[in-house]
Amino acid sequence: MHESAFQIFVNALLANNFVLAMFLGLCPFLGVSGKLDTAFPMGVATTFVMLVASLCAYGLNLLLGYFHLEFLRLISYIVIIASSVQLVEMVLKKYSPTLFRALGIYLPLITTNCAVLGVALFQTAREYDFVQSVTFSVGGGAGFTLALVLMASVRERLTLSNVPDLAQGTALSLMLAGILSLSFMGFAGLGG
Amino acid sequence: MNPSAADTWDEFMEGVWRQNPTFVMILGMCPTLAVTVSVVNALSMGISTMLVLIASCGLVSMMRNITPKEVRIAVYIVIIATFVTVVDYAIQAISLALYDALGAFIQLIVVNCIILGRAEAHAAKNPPLPAMINAAGMGIGFTIGLLALGVVREILGAGTLFGVALFGAGFQPWVIMVLPPGGFFVLGAWLLFFSWLERRKLRRQQAKLVEATQNA
Amino acid sequence: MTEPSGPSVSASRVIPIAVGGATPPVPPASPTAGMIRTLGLVSAICGLIIVGAYEGTYDAVAANKRIATERAVFKVIPAAKSIAEYVALPGGGIEPRVGAGDTAPGGVKFFAAYDAGGKLAGIAAEGGAKGYADTVRIMFGYSPDCQCVVGIGVVAMRETPGIGDKIITDKNFLANFTALDVKLKGDLSALANEVRAVKHGAKTSPWQVDAIAGATITSRAVGRAINDSAQVLLPRLVPNLDKLRSKS
Numbered sequence: 001m002h003e004s005a006f007q008i009f010v011n012a013l014l015a016n017n018f019v020l021a022m023f024l025g026l027c028p029f030l031g032v033s034g035k036l037d038t039a040f041p042m043g044v045a046t047t048f049v050m051l052v053a054s055l056c057a058y059g060l061n062l063l064l065g066y067f068h069l070e071f072l073r074l075i076s077y078i079v080i081i082a083s084s085v086q087l088v089e090m091v092l093k094k095y096s097p098t099l100f101r102a103l104g105i106y107l108p109l110i111t112t113n114c115a116v117l118g119v120a121l122f123q124t125a126r127e128y129d130f131v132q133s134v135t136f137s138v139g140g141g142a143g144f145t146l147a148l149v150l151m152a153s154v155r156e157r158l159t160l161s162n163v164p165d166l167a168q169g170t171a172l173s174l175m176l177a178g179i180l181s182l183s184f185m186g187f188a189g190l191g192g
Numbered sequence: 193m194n195p196s197a198a199d200t201w202d203e204f205m206e207g208v209w210r211q212n213p214t215f216v217m218i219l220g221m222c223p224t225l226a227v228t229v230s231v232v233n234a235l236s237m238g239i240s241t242m243l244v245l246i247a248s249c250g251l252v253s254m255m256r257n258i259t260p261k262e263v264r265i266a267v268y269i270v271i272i273a274t275f276v277t278v279v280d281y282a283i284q285a286i287s288l289a290l291y292d293a294l295g296a297f298i299q300l301i302v303v304n305c306i307i308l309g310r311a312e313a314h315a316a317k318n319p320p321l322p323a324m325i326n327a328a329g330m331g332i333g334f335t336i337g338l339l340a341l342g343v344v345r346e347i348l349g350a351g352t353l354f355g356v357a358l359f360g361a362g363f364q365p366w367v368i369m370v371l372p373p374g375g376f377f378v379l380g381a382w383l384l385f386f387s388w389l390e391r392r393k394l395r396r397q398q399a400k401l402v403e404a405t406q407n408a
Numbered sequence: 409m410t411e412p413s414g415p416s417v418s419a420s421r422v423i424p425i426a427v428g429g430a431t432p433p434v435p436p437a438s439p440t441a442g443m444i445r446t447l448g449l450v451s452a453i454c455g456l457i458i459v460g461a462y463e464g465t466y467d468a469v470a471a472n473k474r475i476a477t478e479r480a481v482f483k484v485i486p487a488a489k490s491i492a493e494y495v496a497l498p499g500g501g502i503e504p505r506v507g508a509g510d511t512a513p514g515g516v517k518f519f520a521a522y523d524a525g526g527k528l529a530g531i532a533a534e535g536g537a538k539g540y541a542d543t544v545r546i547m548f549g550y551s552p553d554c555q556c557v558v559g560i561g562v563v564a565m566r567e568t569p570g571i572g573d574k575i576i577t578d579k580n581f582l583a584n585f586t587a588l589d590v591k592l593k594g595d596l597s598a599l600a601n602e603v604r605a606v607k608h609g610a611k612t613s614p615w616q617v618d619a620i621a622g623a624t625i626t627s628r629a630v631g632r633a634i635n636d637s638a639q640v641l642l643p644r645l646v647p648n649l650d651k652l653r654s655k656s
Binding site: 262263266277281285287367 | 439442443445446447449450451453454457458461462464465468469472473476564568569570571
Binding site: 020021022023024025026027030071074075078079082111112113114116117118121122125166167169170171172174175177178179181182185 | 302
């Protein structure tokens with residue numbers, strides 16, 4: 001069975017959206033989705049890290065498979081991810097200090113974003129080849145960005161409306177996420 | 193209770209109740225929502241996380257005096273990833289069915305913010321025993337959170353508890369509860385419930401205060 | 409909400425931003441040797457723990473996997489009492505599969521199932537196709553005597569509970585797989601008739617799968633999974649069936 005790159009992309013973006021259907025990367029989703037200005041750059045940065053991590057994980061997996069060291073997979077993936085986050089940080093700091101400052105604290109937190117490790121683990125479990133892995137990571141990242149931007153837009157609107165005191169904060173965000181997730185279920189079967 | 197026992201108890205209860213990772217700190221959301229479609233999954237996930245938490249906090253605490261601050265995050269991550277790998281293999285050895293049900297979320301324990309947060313905020317500053325007790329409290333608190341979701345979602349979404357059917361054949365399961373949106377809704381509802389409790393407690397205290405002043 | 413752990417987790421890396429204009433006294437950096445020593449020590453300890461866990465659980469995990477596979481095969485071929493793993497090679501031959509290593513590129517894994525007397529009871533193989541939510545992976549049993557599929561079991565799926573997962577429970581649907589025709593063409597190059605799921609109630613031929621009303625996409629995935637796998641496996645397998653007749 002061979003999934004085409006397009007199918008993988010559409011599935012990762014919509015039908016199996018990383019945040020709303022697979023519950024990956026919820027921490028930044030709930031934490032950074034307050035304002036649209038930070039949500040979008042955060043999504044793009046995460047997508048980039050996911051792409052880098054996916055490439056590294058693909059190469060690393062070949063290497064581990066060659067030496068039959070599969071039991072070191074998890075530990076090497078996480079080290080690779082931590083290093084690539086560091087790399088993105090350094091690149092950003094040098095070439096776009098403004099963006100670097102805007103993302104601030106959230107940048108190093110990408111390390112503990114399950115979506116990044118999730119990409120690496122899922123592409124290994126599904127035995128994706130090189131092209132499939134790249135599409136999967138970009139699609140997943142785009143899906144993450146989409147969810148983040150949607151959520152941020154809704155929450156920006158909600159600051160103007162009259163919400164019961166009791167439901168303020170995370171409870172409200174979760175209910176919103178539930179409704180978004182419900183609507184994303186409509187995409188199921190799209191990438192068939 | 194002597195003071196030190198009281199301290200220990202306090203250390204333990206911090207995670208179980210006052211700083212409950214799920215309901216108060218809202219940490220570790222990914223596994224909380226993803227695996228709680230049934231009570232068995234929720235319980236196994238909670239226990240696995242707790243074991244990793246206790247073991248990693250113990251080791252981090254033992255190494256706290258020889259860990260230079262520049263490389264501490266790397267050290268923590270490597271230690272956590274080690275114990276997650278151990279738990280991963282242990283679950284495979286115990287039950288493959290469970291392993292398949294939890295899927296990638298066992299390995300994703302590595303990036304559970306609770307563990308890194310505990311390692312940094314508590315274990316790195318305390319001797320091994322208190323660190324591990326605190327970690328155990330957090331682990332139990334997390335397990336309670338998972339169970340709270342798992343019970344509601346399994347009963348409503350599948351009409352069963354621990355896989356045993358609760359209702360007659362006429363029960364039409366509320367399928368949405370075991371689907372992704374249900375996770376968000378149930379957790380949201382629990383948070384609402386807790387903030388309502390908090391609110392009520394506050395109101396009662398105020399009422400009592402008012403009463404006391406009037407009487408005086 | 410990552411704030412509670414946020415600032416502390418990343419404190420060291422954030423320092424450059426936080427420092428900004430005024431420079432507070434920078435704490436003396438730890439010596440490089442110390443860092444390397446600690447990292448080395450941690451890696452050594454962790455390496456030992458991981459290898460220990462891997463070695464310690466290896467047998468139990470392997471046994472579990474074998475039991476799980478056997479159970480899945482026995483479910484689709486009820487007469488089976490023992491199994492042997494084989495690989496159908498791209499060139500057309502078959503060979504026993506040894507160890508847990510990777511299968512040869514292009515090879516298809518399948519299981520020969522034997523009854524209590526050591527005679528071939530059937531062949532089991534896996535197949536997968538995209539369903540509604542995710543890939544539906546199934547195991548199907550093939551009987552060489554009737555050249556048909558005699559049973560299916562689901563290996564993994566994430567279909568909608570209550571709708572898509574009827575493929576495990578729906579009796580009418582499972583009745584499709586008591587004698588699903590997968591005969592090969594005369595030249596043994598492909599199936600004589602493509603296995604396909606048709607709309608509920610529209611089944612007319614023994615190679616069609618009567619879909620579950622309301623779960624057509626999942627039913628189709630099952631049909632496609634069988635078809636895709638059988639189209640590759642059977643042309644390689646059937647000429648070599650005699651080699652498998654009795655347990656080696």
